[in-house]
Amino acid sequence: MKRLVIVSNRVALPGIAQPGGLAVALQGALEETGGLWFGWSGNIDPNDSGRLHDEVSGNIRYVTVDLSKRDHDDYYNGFANRTLWPLLHFRVDLVDYSRETYAGYRRVNALFAEKLAPLLREDDLIWVHDYHLIPMAKLLRELGVRSRIGFFLHVPMPSSDLLAALPQHARLFEGLSSYDLIGFQTERDLERFQDYVRLFGRGRVIEHGVLETQRGRRLRAGAFPISIDTARIAQQAASSAARPGVKRLAASLSGRSLAIGADRLDYSKGLPERFRAFERFLKRHHEHRGKLTFLQIAPVSRGEVAEYQHLRHELEQLAGHINGVHAEPDWTPVRYVNRNYPHPLLTGYYRLARIGLVTPLRDGMNLVAKEFVAAQAQEDPGVLVLSTFAGAARELDSALLVNPYDLDGVADALSTALSMPLEERRERWEAMMALLRAHDITAWRRSYLAALREG
């Protein structure tokens, strides 16, 4: 069997908890097959980029690279997260147009390719992940790598008119044509990419999922919705009630219902809108006042980027405002926590909750939505309130689907969720759980790799 080589900016190094679906999902994907995982070490070296770290844990070898402060600023804080991230999440208003950070992005991609190439074997199957590393296949090909190379985009693919706002779009997206297979989260992402190829990419869509470049090279593209380790999450959640942290949360609710959100502190997750919708719920639905506590877990993410700092400030103000106006001496409506919780605890929190509140403005998939469903108790499941703009909404269509901009709609969905009869909660949950059992993280990995091998 060919060795699997995963290349991603974020690597889930053993013993280090990472919020973020890519690290969680790829860890799950690699555990069964083993292989090599290559990417950034998470270290910032004051002087120089390129120091390598090599460690083995179980059947996975991790090789990671340190970055200098300048490279990290230009590549990760800069072009990846101030240019591509907002662009790919439809936020052209937030895009930073800087040639300097683009040069840093190319520099770090070239460094990764140069460090990775000597580690590769001829028959490796190489799987590159996400917007940080779009040029990787082209750079590896230039270094003589002939293996099959796949790419998976974890974030949305916006409409081609938005992509065209990026001055470097032609050169950047032309780089995708060196891959053998390009994977997207949903069919809609794939369709928007095919539009881009037709309208701006100078390529041809031979048939759905089969593309041809201007130079006549054929490659495939497909939708492969990422998922979770459903059985593990369900099992973790089922045995969580005895955990001291879960018991403490349960006791602190004093019999009230819990609504939970768990998201990186990111503007794509729609957190200010969610807080406002919760306040709208308190105003519109007096009958539920004092009966629901909203816990928002929001570990700080990309904290050196200005837009993320502004968001943190805004949420602190909003949480303070809502509690100031609506709290009672014995009830705090919003509990807002900037900490990252490990899965065994988080899944226990999900299971305690009557409502999972997942309302991103745009999200490639959103694994929290899937985890919330998998963590519920069959005999008394909670209700998922899910944004229609999350990739997960395509599959989890038995959730209460909402438009996150429509504050009244989200407020009413909270009320509907609280009043929903047990029978309806079970019906909706069974439908979503059946899907998650069939389409788990293993199924995702197998279907993508089968397509990559096939060619």
Ligand SMILES: O=P(O)(O)OC[C@H]1O[C@H](O[C@H]2O[C@H](CO)[C@@H](O)[C@H](O)[C@H]2O)[C@H](O)[C@@H](O)[C@@H]1O
């Ligand atoms: O690595 P960070 O900068 O700390 O950010 C964490 C990850 O965020 C994004 O995750 C995406 O991937 C998830 C799994 O496919 C998906 O469910 C979610 O919708 C996406 O936002 C980012 O794309 C990753 O590269 C980051 O590692």
Ligand SMILES: O=c1ccn([C@@H]2O[C@H](COP(=O)(O)OP(=O)(O)O)[C@@H](O)[C@H]2O)c(=O)[nH]1
């Ligand atoms: O305190 C936290 C908050 C989040 N997560 C995990 O981080 C991932 C977030 O993935 P998602 O796809 O929802 O969004 P992303 O952060 O990748 O955009 C999920 O597996 C969460 O369980 C976590 O482990 N601890």
